[in-house]
Amino acid sequence: MQEETDGPQQIYDADTAQRYDTPGTGMFAPEVLAPTVERLAGLAGDGAALEFAIGTGRVAVPLAARGVPVTGIELSPPMVARLRAKADEATIPVVMGDMATTVAPGAYTLVYLVYNTISNLLTQAEQVECFRNAARHLGPGGRFVIELWVPELRKLPPGQAATVWHSEPGYLGLDTYDVLRQRVVSHHFHFDETGQARLDRSPHRYIWPAELDLMAQLAGFELEARHADWSGAEFTDESRSHVSVYRLPQQA
Structure with a gap:
C-alpha cells in the first residue's frame, strides 16, 4: 500500500x-x-x-x-x-x-x-x-x-512500484505509484558535498x-x-x- x-x-x-x-x-x-x-x-x-x-x-x-x-x-x-x-x-x-x-x-x-x-x-x-x-x-x-x-505507468514493469524521473549530480527524483488509488508520492533526494542526503516527499493524485x-x-x-x-x-x-x-x- x-x-x-x-x-x-x-x-x-x-x-x-x-x-x-x-x-x-x-x-x-x-x-x-x-x-x-x-x-x-x-x-x-x-x-x-x-x-x-x-x-x-x-x-x-x-x-x-x-x-x-x-x-x-x-x-x-x-x-x-x-x-x-x-x-x-x-x-x-x-x-x-x-x-x-x-x-x-x-x-x-x-x-x-x-x-x-x-x-x-x-x-x-x-x-x-x-x-x-x-x-x-x-x-x-x-x-x-x-x-x-x-x-509514466508505461515505465512500470509488473511488480515494480517506482520510477526514477530525474537524476543529476546532487539530486535524484523518483515516484512511487499506487495504481489502485491513482496516487503517487514524489521523493526528492538532495545530496550535499559531504554525501549527506535530505529527503522531501509530496503526495499527488495523477490524472x-x-x-x-x-x-x-x-x-x-x-x-x-x-x-x-x-x-x-x-x-x-x-x-x-x-x-x-x-x-x-x-x-x-
Whole structure:
C-alpha cells in the first residue's frame, strides 16, 4: 500500500518556502518562465488573471510586470510571505485558502494552474471542484489553463512500484505509484558535498488527459488546445507533460 505523507499545507511550510525559489535555474530558468508568461499574457488579453496556488509568485510576478492584473489564491502562509518580498498586496492581491473552494473577488478572463499543482488535490471530487471553482471566476469565453505531467505507468514493469524521473549530480527524483488509488508520492533526494542526503516527499493524485477533459466538461468547459509545452509543441503519445487550455462557451 502506498505510504501517506503530509498534506500541502504541511509540505509547503516555512523551511520549504525558504528553499523554493531558485532564481535563474530550474523552474525559474528564463527558458522555462519566458514561454509560460508569454502564453498566459496572450490568453489573458486585456483582462485580469487569477492564479490558483500562486506560491511565491514564480509566474505571477513576471506576468504582472507584463501589465496583466494578477490575483492569487494560496493555502500556505509561508509561501505568501516569500511572495510579499517581491510584490505587495496592492500589486498582487492574494486570498488565503484552497484552490478547490476559495473565491477571490473580481472578474477574470483567465484562471491558471501551473506545474502539476492540481495533483496536490488528492481526490477526484476535489479536482472536479477545482474546475468548478475556476468556472465560477470566469465570464463567457473565459479560459482555464492547466500544466500537468503525464503519468509514466508505461515505465512500470509488473511488480515494480517506482520510477526514477530525474537524476543529476546532487539530486535524484523518483515516484512511487499506487495504481489502485491513482496516487503517487514524489521523493526528492538532495545530496550535499559531504554525501549527506535530505529527503522531501509530496503526495499527488495523477490524472490522465482524458479524465482531465471529463472534469472540464462537468464544469462547463470545452478543450480549446493542448500542447506538449508552453511554446506550443505538438502533444503526442510520447509527451511527458501537457499544457491544456479549456474555455467556457462564449454565450452562457
